[in-house]
Amino acid sequence: METISQNIQAIPLNHYILLCAIVFSIGVIGVLIRRNAIVIFMSIELMLNSVNLLLTAFSVYRGDATGQVFVFFIMALAAAEVAVGLAIIVMIYRNTNSIDTNVLNRLKW
Amino acid sequence: MSTFYFIAFLSIFFSILVISAKNPVHSILYLILTFFTFTIHYILMNAQFLAIVNFIVYMGAILVLFLYTLMLINLNKESEPRKSNLVKFAGVIGGGCFLVTIVASLKALGVSHPVVLQDPNLGLVKNLGKILFNEYLLPFEVSSILLLSAMVGAVLLATKDPKIA
Numbered sequence: 552m553e554t555i556s557q558n559i560q561a562i563p564l565n566h567y568i569l570l571c572a573i574v575f576s577i578g579v580i581g582v583l584i585r586r587n588a589i590v591i592f593m594s595i596e597l598m599l600n601s602v603n604l605l606l607t608a609f610s611v612y613r614g615d616a617t618g619q620v621f622v623f624f625i626m627a628l629a630a631a632e633v634a635v636g637l638a639i640i641v642m643i644y645r646n647t648n649s650i651d652t653n654v655l656n657r658l659k660w
Numbered sequence: 661m662s663t664f665y666f667i668a669f670l671s672i673f674f675s676i677l678v679i680s681a682k683n684p685v686h687s688i689l690y691l692i693l694t695f696f697t698f699t700i701h702y703i704l705m706n707a708q709f710l711a712i713v714n715f716i717v718y719m720g721a722i723l724v725l726f727l728y729t730l731m732l733i734n735l736n737k738e739s740e741p742r743k744s745n746l747v748k749f750a751g752v753i754g755g756g757c758f759l760v761t762i763v764a765s766l767k768a769l770g771v772s773h774p775v776v777l778q779d780p781n782l783g784l785v786k787n788l789g790k791i792l793f794n795e796y797l798l799p800f801e802v803s804s805i806l807l808l809s810a811m812v813g814a815v816l817l818a819t820k821d822p823k824i825a
Contacts (some may be wrong), residue, residue: 562664565772568666569763574675576759581679582717589684593691595790596722597675600698602723603714606785611705614778616791622710623792626717627803631810633722638817644733645820 567608588640588650592633599629600637664704671697690724695719705775707783 565588574597603622610618640650647654674694681687695718702711781787792800 556693561774563772563774565769566664566668567767567775568766568772570671571767572759572762573672576755576762577672577679579758580751580755583754584748585679587684589733590679590687591727592678595685596691596718597678597694599702600695601720603710604698604701606712607702607705607707608775611707611777611782612773614782614784616788617795618784620789620792620796623713623820624796624799624803625789626713626724627807630717631806633725634810634814635817637725638814639795641729641732641818650733658808 562614564608567605571605572597572599573607574604586650586652588619589637591652592636592640596629596633599625666702666743667697667700671701684730685727688723688730690718691726692723695723702783705783706777706780709783709785709788 567571578594578598578601579596583592585591585594605627606622606625609621610616643655644650671694674690674697676686677690678694681690695714698709699714699719701710702714
């Protein structure tokens with residue numbers, strides 16, 4: 552316990568924010584550049600996880616456990632979202648035989 | 661201290677690999693490694709409950725769900741759909757602008773204090789359970805309804821419509 556708390560002693564909060572911002576923007580780029588619906592979903596998971604990590608860092612920084620409870624709720628939400636989203640993707644694949652998002656352009660114009 | 665920077669480098673490296681891997685199965689495997697590095701981050705911050713939950717829920721349940729769906733869809737014959745290079749370039753520029761905005765606002769914030777764990781049993785199960793079941797009892801019960809409705813919705817969506825089939 553002592554070594555762990557000494558381990559994070561010297562890390563500024565800015566570095567945690569920087570790490571989470573980088574991972575979040577990687578998720579944003581992944582949503583923008585990929586056409587496979589499952590990979591887009593995985594990028595969304597990446598963004599959710601970076602936010603979770605930042606909430607935990609702020610919770611430790613402020614000494615307030617509310618942030619970690621919030622991360623717990625976000626995890627429950629992510630599980631529900633993945634279940635419904637993957638069911639929708641399976642349904643799309645059954646109707647169009649593809650999970651390419653460019654096929655789904657009926658609402659475009 | 662250097663452990664954090666090494667693990668942070670690994671998180672960024674694996675998350676770049678997630679969005680750049682051509683095969684979706686490799687993408688999922690890299691995502692598992694990314695989530696493992698996040699678990700190590702939680703352990704470094706002594707958030708033991710979140711580390712275990714992240715390990716079980718994300719790496720155990722959600723990514724197995726992803727792999728299983730990918731196996732059902734059977735993508736190995738057709739090649740991965742590719743976007744044109746112009747769209748990719750525009751996407752990277754857009755994400756880069758987002759990152760630059762956040763980092764610039766971070767620079768304007770000035771000097772930051774180090775993250776110090778004041779209370780060693782902040783992230784332990786006992787402490788979090790007391791807070792969860794005292795102050796956040798109503799959101800906890802509402803989230804159970806959310807999970808139930810998500811389960812019913814997923815089953816309803818994924819089964820075939822008997823009138824059409």
